[in-house]
Amino acid sequence: MNAAGPVTMLHLGDLALPAIWLRDACGCAECRYPATGQRLVGSARVARLYPDLAVERHAARDGRLTVVFAPDGHESVFELAWLEQHAPGRGARLGDQSAQARVAWTATDLPVGPPRVAWDAYLRSPVAMATALGAVEKLGAAVITEVPARPGMVLTVGRSLGHVRVTNYGELFDVRVEPDPEHLAYTGLALAPHTDNPYRDPVPTVQLLHCLRAAGAGGDTTLVDGFAAADRLRETDRAAFDTLTQVWLPFSYDGPTSVLTCRAPVISVDDEGAVTQVRWNDRGLQPPDVAPDRIGAVYRALAAFGEVLDEADLAVSLRLVPGDCLIFDNTRVLHGRSAYGPTATGEPGSGGRHLQGCYVDMDGLRSTLEVLRRDGTRAVPTQAGPAGRGRAPRVVATRASARPIAAAR
Amino acid sequence: MNAAGPVTMLHLGDLALPAIWLRDACGCAECRYPATGQRLVGSARVARLYPDLAVERHAARDGRLTVVFAPDGHESVFELAWLEQHAPGRGARLGDQSAQARVAWTATDLPVGPPRVAWDAYLRSPVAMATALGAVEKLGAAVITEVPARPGMVLTVGRSLGHVRVTNYGELFDVRVEPDPEHLAYTGLALAPHTDNPYRDPVPTVQLLHCLRAAGAGGDTTLVDGFAAADRLRETDRAAFDTLTQVWLPFSYDGPTSVLTCRAPVISVDDEGAVTQVRWNDRGLQPPDVAPDRIGAVYRALAAFGEVLDEADLAVSLRLVPGDCLIFDNTRVLHGRSAYGPTATGEPGSGGRHLQGCYVDMDGLRSTLEVLRRDGTRAVPTQAGPAGRGRAPRVVATRASARPIAAAR
Numbered sequence: 001m002n003a004a005g006p007v008t009m010l011h012l013g014d015l016a017l018p019a020i021w022l023r024d025a026c027g028c029a030e031c032r033y034p035a036t037g038q039r040l041v042g043s044a045r046v047a048r049l050y051p052d053l054a055v056e057r058h059a060a061r062d063g064r065l066t067v068v069f070a071p072d073g074h075e076s077v078f079e080l081a082w083l084e085q086h087a088p089g090r091g092a093r094l095g096d097q098s099a100q101a102r103v104a105w106t107a108t109d110l111p112v113g114p115p116r117v118a119w120d121a122y123l124r125s126p127v128a129m130a131t132a133l134g135a136v137e138k139l140g141a142a143v144i145t146e147v148p149a150r151p152g153m154v155l156t157v158g159r160s161l162g163h164v165r166v167t168n169y170g171e172l173f174d175v176r177v178e179p180d181p182e183h184l185a186y187t188g189l190a191l192a193p194h195t196d197n198p199y200r201d202p203v204p205t206v207q208l209l210h211c212l213r214a215a216g217a218g219g220d221t222t223l224v225d226g227f228a229a230a231d232r233l234r235e236t237d238r239a240a241f242d243t244l245t246q247v248w249l250p251f252s253y254d255g256p257t258s259v260l261t262c263r264a265p266v267i268s269v270d271d272e273g274a275v276t277q278v279r280w281n282d283r284g285l286q287p288p289d290v291a292p293d294r295i296g297a298v299y300r301a302l303a304a305f306g307e308v309l310d311e312a313d314l315a316v317s318l319r320l321v322p323g324d325c326l327i328f329d330n331t332r333v334l335h336g337r338s339a340y341g342p343t344a345t346g347e348p349g350s351g352g353r354h355l356q357g358c359y360v361d362m363d364g365l366r367s368t369l370e371v372l373r374r375d376g377t378r379a380v381p382t383q384a385g386p387a388g389r390g391r392a393p394r395v396v397a398t399r400a401s402a403r404p405i406a407a408a409r
Numbered sequence: 410m411n412a413a414g415p416v417t418m419l420h421l422g423d424l425a426l427p428a429i430w431l432r433d434a435c436g437c438a439e440c441r442y443p444a445t446g447q448r449l450v451g452s453a454r455v456a457r458l459y460p461d462l463a464v465e466r467h468a469a470r471d472g473r474l475t476v477v478f479a480p481d482g483h484e485s486v487f488e489l490a491w492l493e494q495h496a497p498g499r500g501a502r503l504g505d506q507s508a509q510a511r512v513a514w515t516a517t518d519l520p521v522g523p524p525r526v527a528w529d530a531y532l533r534s535p536v537a538m539a540t541a542l543g544a545v546e547k548l549g550a551a552v553i554t555e556v557p558a559r560p561g562m563v564l565t566v567g568r569s570l571g572h573v574r575v576t577n578y579g580e581l582f583d584v585r586v587e588p589d590p591e592h593l594a595y596t597g598l599a600l601a602p603h604t605d606n607p608y609r610d611p612v613p614t615v616q617l618l619h620c621l622r623a624a625g626a627g628g629d630t631t632l633v634d635g636f637a638a639a640d641r642l643r644e645t646d647r648a649a650f651d652t653l654t655q656v657w658l659p660f661s662y663d664g665p666t667s668v669l670t671c672r673a674p675v676i677s678v679d680d681e682g683a684v685t686q687v688r689w690n691d692r693g694l695q696p697p698d699v700a701p702d703r704i705g706a707v708y709r710a711l712a713a714f715g716e717v718l719d720e721a722d723l724a725v726s727l728r729l730v731p732g733d734c735l736i737f738d739n740t741r742v743l744h745g746r747s748a749y750g751p752t753a754t755g756e757p758g759s760g761g762r763h764l765q766g767c768y769v770d771m772d773g774l775r776s777t778l779e780v781l782r783r784d785g786t787r788a789v790p791t792q793a794g795p796a797g798r799g800r801a802p803r804v805v806a807t808r809a810s811a812r813p814i815a816a817a818r
Binding site for chain 2: 025048257292364374
């Protein structure tokens with residue numbers, strides 16, 4: 001053991017290891033429940049219990065670092081390879097869902113649209129399922145093909161990968177030409193790329209659109225990667241980018257049975273400046289109620305981002321055919337469509353384009369994907385089944401665990 | 410009409426009215442669909458169509474302002490009283506859900522807990538319903554009393570005010586002592602105040618806890634207003650507050666059938682610095698993987714906020730009795746409980762404390778409340794009913810509307 005006096009920062013080669021962080025990351029049976037790795041003493045508890053924590057002695061051998069802390073003599077052991085990856089500043093960012101951890105794209109990257117996986121393979125093969133869900137996670141979009149073109153199947157797809165999020169639009173919604181439409185979606189008119197429900201906080205995170213019938217002509221789907229567009233705006237017009245990330249704007253929807261309002265930035269960024277969300281829907285946005293001296297900058301920024309989003313090389317076009325179920329990240333990917341003709345009568349069910357949609361939660365999709373990755377070739381999990389019910393909505397522990405009350409924090 | 414040359418900012422008394430904002434707010438039939446007030450031309454479209462917009466002439470009389478724009482001669486009419494309230498910089502902030510728009514509290518403000526409304530009155534009276542939901546909106550918590558103490562009723566309450574959010578814990582979850590608990594929630598141990606599911610992004614926004622059976626002794630519920638605590642931290646330790654708002658920390662949950670991770674700040678603020686969310690659950694937080702030079706500040710800040718959250722004058726204590734359904738904003742209000750003894754056998758159903766919980770979306774709750782306010786004494790809306798189904802998940806328009814394609818943005 002090296003005893004170079006108590007230090008609050010242990011230097012080991014190019015590793016800088018704060019004593020309190022080491023204690024916080026300790027995996028011993030007093031600090032984490034052995035069977036599950038769940039925390040028994042949390043970070044804030046560590047910080048309050050040991051404000052003057054230091055490394056008293058340490059030894060590195062056989063790929064392991066052993067540390068003894070002052071003042072209490074607690075001993076921790078770490079794999080050096082793990083420290084190389086996970087120590088502060090080594091670049092690991094657990095839970096990162098920003099543009100930095102994902103893959104931006106333009107039209108040339110996805111010439112025939114997002115990755116496609118057949119429904120039958122998706123159901124039978126964890127590899128196929130992980131391919132589809134991995135595409136939604138990394139690229140923001142995937143298509144599951146050959147889903148039976150029956151009403152309600154979109155909910156079956158949604159439940160296979162996460163949890164359906166019910167909104168005022170119901171559990172599922174129909175998108176088709178209606179004779180007396182209350183929404184633009186229910187016409188044959190073109191829709192410029194947008195994100196759904198910007199007036200909702202949180203917005204629906206994942207959207208599914210299942211094609212039951214295609215239009216005779218037109219009705220093609222357009223997708224734009226909002227992360228790629230936001231990064232292009234940052235490169236070409238930094239002032240506009242800064243305005244749209246810094247100023248929160250009002251969004252609202254005022255319908256017969258729902259009134260929804262929220263404030264949010266058009267582009268959200270994390271603590272490293274990476275884009276985490278794009279909210280773009282020009283009819284949900286209301287006149288900015290910000291200070292008069294910021295008004296000019298806000299409109300200039302909206303115009304600039306609108307121009308970028310219209311740049312042709314950003315838009316991926318695809319034609320959904322019956323059975324295709326498009327899945328996309330509504331916090332990132334904008335969707336639109338080209339115009340299409342109604343049928344002769346314009347009646348529902350008369351043979352025109354008909355999609356069914358629903359929203360699901362991204363956290364459930366990412367969890368399903370992580371479990372597939374963790375458990376490898378085991379059977380595909382069915383999250384919504386009985387095994388998932390009745391579990392506590394809290395951090396996990398056992399009654400027998402050490403220091404359970406501290407752990408409960 | 411006053412024709413003082415085209416101006417991009419119209420000054421009228423103490424009102425400063427940017428020309429482009431006036432055009433954006435225009436309520437004429439070309440700009441908004443008359444029947445519903447929905448936008449036909451959005452803010453970004455206005456900004457792109459009229460980069461050099463100015464007010465050519467204006468006249469204020471009989472409580473109205475009439476404006477004629479250059480270059481296109483469009484005419485808009487506004488109520489002056491509306492402009493006084495809603496013009497940029499007048500203080501209106503549509504959709505504000507931050508601490509600034511809500512009411513912070515400490516123990517002395519709510520000596521017997523959050524406002525209480527009887528279930529029977531809630532069902533029959535829009536005033537009673539708005540009282541309960543208004544308390545959740547403004548204070549972050551309310552109790553509905555005398556809800557029949559039957560399993561599953563928590564979902565009935567949840568559906569009465571919004572949409573139930575299903576998670577990996579199911580549609581509803583039971584909180585009681587179990588003989589072989591996998592979660593601390595299923596023991597009789599004390600739980601320090603926390604928010605649920607910090608590892609989920611978005612977190613569940615509203616939580617319901619319905620008491621079916623109370624404990625013989627103990628098991629009292631503790632609530633802490635996270636907004637009040639965060640503001641106290643800002644006053645007493647600005648550096649800690651800044652660290653917790655600026656640094657995104659990793660949260661995770663690794664269970665048998667779910668793996669959930671995200672990054673988020675402990676305290677979220679909006680563009681005016683007002684607190685919008687608190688995320689506090691020491692076992693969901695993982696060792697901070699931030700730059701080594703920020704580590705010390707992060708732990709100091711966690712310790713400081715932990716100390717504030719423990720200050721006795723912040724905690725409201727209440728005892729849920731059978732029939733009580735506590736509803737609280739999980740993005741703001743921390744909940745905990747005191748320890749309680751298991752029954753002789755510790756078996757479920759043997760007479761010990763038993764709560765059932767579920768999550769619902771705050772957007773639905775706020776919408777229900779807004780519709781009650783808008784429609785006054787009309788019947789209480791049932792959002793989940795057939796009227797709410799099949800509506801398009803998009804901004805609203807009609808096929809006959811002017812400029813529909815521009816509007817679709």
